[in-house]
Amino acid sequence: MSPLAQRIVRRSSMFVVALLFVAALWELYKVVGPEDGGALLGINILPRSNDRAMPHIWDMLSRYNRPELRSSERKIWRVVLAGAWFSFRLSLVGFAIGTTVGVLLATLMARFKVVERGLLPYLVVSQTVPLIALAPLVVSWGGKLEVFGYEWPRWLSASVLGAFLAFFPVAVGTLRGLSSANHASLELMDSYAASWTQTLFRLRFPSAIPFMVPAFKLAASASVIGVVVAEISTGLKGGIGRLIIEYAREATGDPAKVFTAVFGAALLGLAMAGLVAAFDLYVMRNRPKEAT
Amino acid sequence: MSTVNVSNLNKIFNKGQTNQVDALVDVSLSVEQGEFVSLIGPSGCGKSTLLRLIANLLEPTSGDVVVAGKSAKQARLDQDYGMAFQQAGLFDWRTVSKNIELPLELKGWDKTKREARAKEMLDLVKLPEFSGHFPWQLSGGMQQRVAIARALAAHPPLLLMDEPFGALDEMTREHMQAELLSICAKTGTTVVFVTHSIPEAVYLSNRVVVMSPRPGRITKIVDVKLDGQRNESTRERPEFFAAITSVREALRAGGGHAHAGAGVEDR
Numbered sequence: 001m002s003p004l005a006q007r008i009v010r011r012s013s014m015f016v017v018a019l020l021f022v023a024a025l026w027e028l029y030k031v032v033g034p035e036d037g038g039a040l041l042g043i044n045i046l047p048r049s050n051d052r053a054m055p056h057i058w059d060m061l062s063r064y065n066r067p068e069l070r071s072s073e074r075k076i077w078r079v080v081l082a083g084a085w086f087s088f089r090l091s092l093v094g095f096a097i098g099t100t101v102g103v104l105l106a107t108l109m110a111r112f113k114v115v116e117r118g119l120l121p122y123l124v125v126s127q128t129v130p131l132i133a134l135a136p137l138v139v140s141w142g143g144k145l146e147v148f149g150y151e152w153p154r155w156l157s158a159s160v161l162g163a164f165l166a167f168f169p170v171a172v173g174t175l176r177g178l179s180s181a182n183h184a185s186l187e188l189m190d191s192y193a194a195s196w197t198q199t200l201f202r203l204r205f206p207s208a209i210p211f212m213v214p215a216f217k218l219a220a221s222a223s224v225i226g227v228v229v230a231e232i233s234t235g236l237k238g239g240i241g242r243l244i245i246e247y248a249r250e251a252t253g254d255p256a257k258v259f260t261a262v263f264g265a266a267l268l269g270l271a272m273a274g275l276v277a278a279f280d281l282y283v284m285r286n287r288p289k290e291a292t
Numbered sequence: 293m294s295t296v297n298v299s300n301l302n303k304i305f306n307k308g309q310t311n312q313v314d315a316l317v318d319v320s321l322s323v324e325q326g327e328f329v330s331l332i333g334p335s336g337c338g339k340s341t342l343l344r345l346i347a348n349l350l351e352p353t354s355g356d357v358v359v360a361g362k363s364a365k366q367a368r369l370d371q372d373y374g375m376a377f378q379q380a381g382l383f384d385w386r387t388v389s390k391n392i393e394l395p396l397e398l399k400g401w402d403k404t405k406r407e408a409r410a411k412e413m414l415d416l417v418k419l420p421e422f423s424g425h426f427p428w429q430l431s432g433g434m435q436q437r438v439a440i441a442r443a444l445a446a447h448p449p450l451l452l453m454d455e456p457f458g459a460l461d462e463m464t465r466e467h468m469q470a471e472l473l474s475i476c477a478k479t480g481t482t483v484v485f486v487t488h489s490i491p492e493a494v495y496l497s498n499r500v501v502v503m504s505p506r507p508g509r510i511t512k513i514v515d516v517k518l519d520g521q522r523n524e525s526t527r528e529r530p531e532f533f534a535a536i537t538s539v540r541e542a543l544r545a546g547g548g549h550a551h552a553g554a555g556v557e558d559r
Binding site: 182 | 349428
């Protein structure tokens with residue numbers, strides 16, 4: 001087996017083991033934890049372990065194979081999968097916009113120190129704005145916008161919010177990466193009288209890759225969070241975020257249901273992370289192995 | 293015509309500030325076509341600064357640098373010299389071949405021409421079978437050969453080297469010195485070579501320029517009179533030792549302080 005295949009097998013089996021471990025913990029707590037919650041040292045922090053608050057793992061899993069509603073025929077796993085797929089596409093669009101903007105900003109900041117000094121503090125501030133507050137605002141702008149004759153679709157607002165969270169790690173990571181090129185290599189490019197763009201594409205970006213990949217990983221999960229939160233706070237139909245709030249309302253009667261959607265959201269995050277991991281393997285395939 | 297002509301060159305860092313450093317004071321030097329000239333001296337004597345002024349990676353405070361009959365800047369723009377550093381400085385993400393092609397790419401050569409030249413250069417440095425390898429798969433000596441091939445890829449008339457063999461072990465180092473001489477003999481390249489090592493300077497050079505620090509200046513230029521082809525037996529000839537002695541004495545005389553020649557290796 002190739003080293004790459006070995007690594008993939010090892011990582012996936014570790015992942016499965018970790019999942020089983022968490023599931024075992026969950027069930028263990030259901031056995032030993034107090035039914036109606038409890039206090040520890042006088043503080044009410046022990047969660048309730050009854051079936052309404054913490055359904056059994058097998059109840060959650062078997063819920064997937066039953067219909068979403070009593071009136072419908074569609075099994076819930078189909079609904080959740082469709083929702084996750086919808087949100088996945090929105091996240092992908094958000095991730096694409098976010099990374100593009102992030103990389104462009106970083107390049108601009110690397111080129112002009114003035115821009116870095118002027119812009120960076122605002123980028124940091126931008127991330128402190130609560131997404132929940134921003135979401136309805138962006139959606140309401142969206143309804144009034146027309147871009148090149150096309151009406152701004154509602155789902156694009158959710159993607160934009162994903163992008164809003166995703167661009168920041170990319171901008172910061174890429175900026176660090178672009179300035180990580182070593183001095184001797186820069187001197188070498190100078191000795192060839194290379195232009196700034198030639199140096200950018202032949203030296204600075206390739207040396208930035210090891211910094212950009214972790215930033216992309218953060219951006220991937222950030223874009224998922226942005227999209228799901230936007231779906232929840234604006235009630236956008238079709239995505240996993242909407243399913244989560246809908247199912248959460250039925251938590252008393254059907255406690256396992258909301259977990260099916262939560263796992264759907266987790267799956268969505270995993271898919272995005274997997275995409276970036278594949279990108280990582282691809283761009284780093286010819287680099288020295290200790291760098292990975 | 294001399295390939296490099298440096299006249300009355302001064303370089304002062306942080307001029308007018310408390311940490312002012314007189315890196316070079318009134319340095320004049322001319323290097324003839326096809327000549328091999330080494331710059332030697334203790335740390336802080338300005339030998340690397342002089343090399344960077346010739347390369348136009350630094351601007352002189354005053355004085356003139358003429359390279360290949362042009363201003364240093366024009367020579368840099370025209371890629372009239374190639375450069376090699378102590379660290380081979382190959383790009384990890386490029387194959388050996390692509391590394392050698394880098395200066396040609398920047399000059400706008402087309403692909404077939406570039407590949408043909410890279411192959412020619414790999415033959416020259418005796419690494420023809422490594423074109424598809426990545427730099428980190430090569431030993432230090434091999435990496436340095438690739439760096440030399442890259443420096444010479446555009447067939448520049450001048451090669452500037454800043455302690456290129458400083459990080460190599462002794463055996464590889466002597467081997468690389470012989471290789472470098474044979475490459476220069478084949479290509480007729482003029483070389484300015486910065487080193488810490490007296491035997492290295494003597495073995496390679498037609499002239500050894502001895503420099504001293506505070507302020508950086510040229511104290512003596514030693515002519516090395518080793519006739520004919522230099523090879524391993526050159527290192528055992530009396531003329532070789534005579535030249536080493538005169539360089540060492542020049543270094544001591546030039547220092548003018550207790551630890552004259554500190555930082556210069558005897559190996």
